Amino acid sequence: MPNVIAINAAARQSIITAQATSDEMLLERIANGDRTAMHNLYCRHNVRVYRFILRIVRDVTVAEDLVSQVFLDVWRTARQFEGRSQVSTWLLSISRFKALTALRQRRHEDIDQEDVRQIADEADTPETSLDRRDTSKILRACVAKLSPAHREIITLVYYHEKSVEEAGAIIGIPQSTVKTRMFYARKQLADLLRCAGVNSLAA
Incomplete structure (x- = not known):
């Protein structure tokens, strides 16, 4: 023992x-x-x-x-x-x-x-799991509809929590370009979410 x-x-x-x-x-x-x-x-x-x-x-x-x-x-x-x-x-x-x-x-x-094959999210509480799964599924689908450049920025900043500087280093572009792409990516994503019936702030 x-x-x-x-x-x-x-x-x-x-x-x-x-x-x-x-x-x-x-x-x-x-x-x-x-x-x-x-x-x-x-x-x-x-x-x-x-x-x-x-x-x-x-x-x-x-x-x-x-x-x-x-x-x-x-x-x-x-x-x-x-x-x-x-x-x-x-x-x-x-x-x-x-x-x-x-x-x-x-x-x-x-x-x-x-x-596109999705990666399953971690389980939420029983009270919110269904709504969150639905919202996450819609969000991923909307992100997938972005242009490759915009999708890449969203993925790095939001999913991998990279800063503007780090995202620029990974992609090989100036920080100003990262900020510009982020602006248009967020705008397009918000429009896609609204069309899908999801409040972008909640998502």
């Missing part, structure tokens, strides 16, 4: 240590060939990377394959990270490049919006 307790305590300590390690420290260790650090970084960011890529390529199988490619690139190029942005921003930059390259390689780029 004492051995079991000791093992559990060691496991908990290992988890706490991994969570306390910054992304930058993990990259430093990855650059030195630390596979445990690579595993920790993957566990920390793979869902975010997957969702970001899926919103661009709109194909679950392709998105899953690209996630593997992104983290393989991280393993190979960790030494190239210069710390001028957050690691999460760097990861999304790599993800965006991979996703857009995959899109260009596909002949059928004009994907039917209705075929």
